[in-house]
Amino acid sequence: MESAPSLPPSVRLTLPDGQELRGRLLARRWTPAGWRYQVSVVLWSATAAMGVEPADYIIWVPAEGGAYLRPEDGADYTTVPTEGPPTHPYLAPPPPGADMRWAWTIEQTRAAGPGSRPTGTLIHEYSCADAPRNGPELTLEEALTAYARPGARACQHCGAAEVLTRL
Structure with a gap:
């Protein structure tokens, strides 16, 4: 008997107005601007029959010192797909202390x-x-x-x- 796939770990997502929602952490990715986290939140979506149904809203959120996302106690994040800093010179972040800007x-x-x-x-x-x-x-x-x-x-x-x- 096959086991059901496990759900991605849950996180707390803070909205711009301060509300906090529970979401799922789908992926982590390094960008030249820093780490981004892909989060899924279930929200209501309108249907063609003028009703509503739950739908996943997926967005990439910047790390920025935990201002947008907080981990949930007891959640295991080791299985989250992660794309670390690349080695390509155009994509790699500048070395520490370098006076460089990417404009x-x-x-x-x-x-x-x-x-x-x-x-x-x-x-x-x-x-x-x-x-x-x-x-x-x-x-x-x-x-x-x-x-x-x-x-x-x-x-x-x-x-x-x-x-x-x-x-």
Whole structure:
């Protein structure tokens, strides 16, 4: 007789307004901005018949000193899939004490012709030779948010495409 798969361990998720929910820790991942935890919380979802049913809401939450997640007493987190810090130079965090910053910028692409409207967004590393000069300086979180928008692309000439697509 096969045993049922075990549920992921539970955690406490703090919402922006201070409410606390019980969720499940699905995965842990290292990003250049620090650790992220994938959490599942069961919430109500509307149905086509104008009813409600429980549905999983899954989100990646930053670690940030335990401001968003707290472990549950007695929960075993050793089975949670974990992707540790990568060894690729574009993805690895800078060495301790290094005076480095990881900045990004956005280029609004336009169709050919004078007075044309913006058609998309191209994200570059701030130091990319193809990046617009004096463009806005973005953090990694801001770059990831911009990259998630419809029509956004990452530059193929700098590390932006490799880094942002992996994250």
